[in-house]
Amino acid sequence: MRLEDKSPTLAELTDAQREQAMTRFRVLRFHTERGVPLPRAAQAAGVGLRTVERWLAQYRADGLTGLVRRTRGDRGRRKLPIEAVGLIEGLFLKKPRPSAAAVYRRVLTLCKEREWPTPSYSTVYAIISRVNPALTTLAHEGPARFRDKYELVHRHRAVRPNAVWQADHTQLDLLIRDASGKPVRPWLTTVIDDHSRALAGYSVFVDAPSAFQTSLALRQAIWRKAEPSWAVCGIPDALYVDHGSDFTSKPLEQVAVDLHFELVYSTIARPQGRGKIERLFGTLNTELLPELPGYLMHGKPATEPRLSLAELDRTLGIFLIGNYNSRTHREIRLAPQVAWAGDGWLPRMPNSLEALDLLLISVAKARTVHRDGIHFQGIRYMDPTLAAYVKEAVTIRYDPRDVAEIRVFHRNRFLCRAVSPEHCGQVITLKDIEAARSAHRRTLRGQIRERVTPVAEFLVPQTEAAVIPVSRPAATEPKKAKLRTYREDL
Template sequence: MKNDLFSVGSVFNLENNQFIVSQTKKDGFKASNLRNSSTLTFTYEKAQELIDTHALIFQKDSLSQTEVSFEDLPQEEQKLALKKLKLIELLAERRITKVSGTEKTKKAILDLSSDAGFTKAPHWQSVRKWCIEFTDAAGKIKGLYTNKNLRGNRKYRLSAIVEEIIDTEIDSFIRPSQPRISTLCRNIETEIIKYNLDNPTNVQRIPTRNTIIKRLNKTNLERRQRASKGSSTYELGLADSIAPFSTTHILERVEIDHTPLDIHLIHDVDSTLIGRPTLTALSDYHSGIVLGFQLSFEAASFAAVSSACLNAFLPKQEEIERLNIQGSWESHGIPETLVTDNGNEFWSDNFSEVGMQLGMVIQYAPIRHPNYKGAIERLFGSINTLFLDDLPGVVRKPHKKNDRYDPRQEALIPFTKFKCDFYDWVVNVYNNLPNEDGVTPKEIWNSSAKQQPIPIEDNLEVQLALLASHGATLMGNGISFLGLKYNSDAQKSLFRRDGKHKVSFKVNPYDLGEILVFDSRELVYITVPCLEYNYAKGTSIYEHREYKRIARKYKNQKLNNQDLMLAKIRQKNERDKIRGQNARRKTQVTTQKHTRIEKIGAPTFDLIPSNSSKSNEVPVEQTTVIKVKTEDWDIE
């Protein structure tokens, strides 16, 4: 028995039920009931027994043996049969039961065709044929079926030998390397010529290219797609475009992701090219509203994630007013479940700690299933089509742009102007776009918030949770982090009390001027400044590492503060040099690395009190103690 009889999509009748083959294996197949979606598993031997006893009949074979019901016809054939019946009834009302070629009959058919639903009047001979078939069927509508399934020559015109050669070559053709159709045709031609030379008395005709293509297209689509695209890509294409998630209220499910925006921006001061910004956004699944985002040149990292979460979890009205944007952005709050992809920044210990501190469940999307995060992916698609599409400097795909188009040379929008426009678009356009039901994300959010009010989170606690945690050994001379020393009178008191021991501390990734050291005994955070405060204040972790790299380049001995200060000067001179070159040249290059060093678009963490003093004295005497609320902690 050939397994091809039960290829995916084949329909057969068994015990007054119709089944469709849904999955095939080496030793059998699985079939689903067309009525109740129940499934049955068959072996090929069992299926052959059912065929031999006529218990299992293929649908294509049963059509010529049994009567087809009106409901089983395609919709087009049902409509055509009803039109024929209507025309015959209208003719009968005019007492025309036998159709002939008389002028009276022709005029009646012409007048009544539009009432029967025909756009063009049928020929009188066709109508006469319908009347005869309708009478032969005892006045039943089955006599008006077109029976397209019984038309044509059902026997293959090629010989069994050529058929076998074609099937064999197609089996070898469907493989991951996917050779060309012309190669398949040549191989079939070669095999037939070989057969003709061995059998001169039984010469076989070589099929045409169209015949071979038609025969190839009749093979199982699943098999062809798996061979050409791969099993993973094929199964992804069968997945639902929208993940079947059901939510009842806002913040029940929130999705987060990064994307580089398809646009080049310029510097606010000297108008030189700085490159493409990165957007980290959070979208509420229930309402579709943008919960928050971070727009900067920071790479996909925990710092970018924490900055976006800080914007999303806290109220944003002050930021809206600062940017002079008309409108309101009500969304805020900590989500119950935060859905992420499998990036390293989401699998980090710091991110897991954020989830535990804020009470969020972190849920990771399956690999290579972007539809699992459909809300955030739709947001990114809307940004490209509704906001960025007609802006100067937009990045086009290679097949959708002129060969001479260079988005870097078309860039005209400064970063701050773009950020304000993007805020305005999110607040006043995207959050007010109606969905398929005619309801906007903002209306859904406000309605759900009335039923279940969202509390305003404590600013200090949220910022504390979103800062990255690190560990170090507290020594008599303080704590060392990234080659920088941190110490204060309060920290010395910890050393005098507990001696040398491990401590945890939190760091602002955009400002190494101070760190927050946690006193595990008293449950308080102590602000400890850097001993090289003039250098570290306002310096980000990325910026500090770049300075160390430059200092190593010019000096291979132990780094000290003087080396880093000189590196800082050289980095500033390098940025000015590139911008000066860009200002004088027609073809500009991006300065995205230097833009990241300048922290353009980076948020401001107000957790640590800023110190405006730039004197050479280290302000070690200014120590801030932050108490941690422990009333709701569970003691084990």
């Protein structure tokens, strides 16, 4: 007998059913077309003889569709009443969280009392396993954990650039060398535009986050950049921040009033609202920092830290401006700088950089104008305007990232920008000054050690020679105590 394909309904089968039917069909053809006895065909296929006989009978009756394994009509339906299923789920959701065995024992007792069918342990375990994880988390771990894992989050995006900015801090998973050469973990403050995800400003530092570091990042974000490819600037309509002490400070509130933007605070202990800026931090921690020396893995540096703060600042700038801002963002499908520029528009800007510094740069030092200029941090600053204010008290304001130039105010009125003739055209930071001073001190200490060590070696022999040996008397028997307290002392 030659088997023929009688499968006009083969197209109605699923891929898995069709594969199953064809596998069984090949076993039957091996028997009929090659004349192999059915027991040998079954043995070669690794299937029982009775099974192959049943396949042959099903094929003769229904064709290929008869070779498909038939499912039970009650598959997926339990014999337990719906009340029993709800009882099992309710027992599992009670506090404290019970084990599956405890629920099973309790269900057995309740089913016998109500004359319900008795479920098996596997049935109870399957019902418990299919309980919604959100229900389990809320019932057993509380609303705070549920909120962090399962609460619905509205993904809001600002309707246009500079409508909303976000600012936040993070401690980088990296060790660098501070001014004294010690390994420290730096902090990073970033400001991004909510609509375009473009980086507007950043500040990297080694001390704890402060209002001053926030002001530095905001100053860079608001004012025009020197790099032509970094066009993000302007005053935002709203600044979205958390409840850190630097963000809730009075100076920042005053800046918001003077620059006419709104301070919006995120909900306490709700990181979901800051997901966009957290994603930027995640990008840095996964793409840039692992390539740098001193990267921390499980709290320990994978390589020896070598970068200084200035070198890290430049590295971050190259990555954030040249890479992050210019590549396509997966969510908005545009490069952040392209999305920020849009079709062309003019951002709202402060009147001048001096006015912005007066608001944001909180480092102010009182100085007196001398005939040779103003002295600060061992540097002399000059400007022709200062000639009329010799011996007058003034206030200087400066950017710690570039102290080659300072801004001079007299009675809250801007006078001039004074520059250092020795560092004209250079960028010098306070960290550079501190590093140079520390290096100078280390050099001097080394010179002191070089001079002191030979002196100590020269003095040791003379001291030893000057010591006159003192003869010690011969050892004599120790005197007995006069007070007799024991019989043996007599």
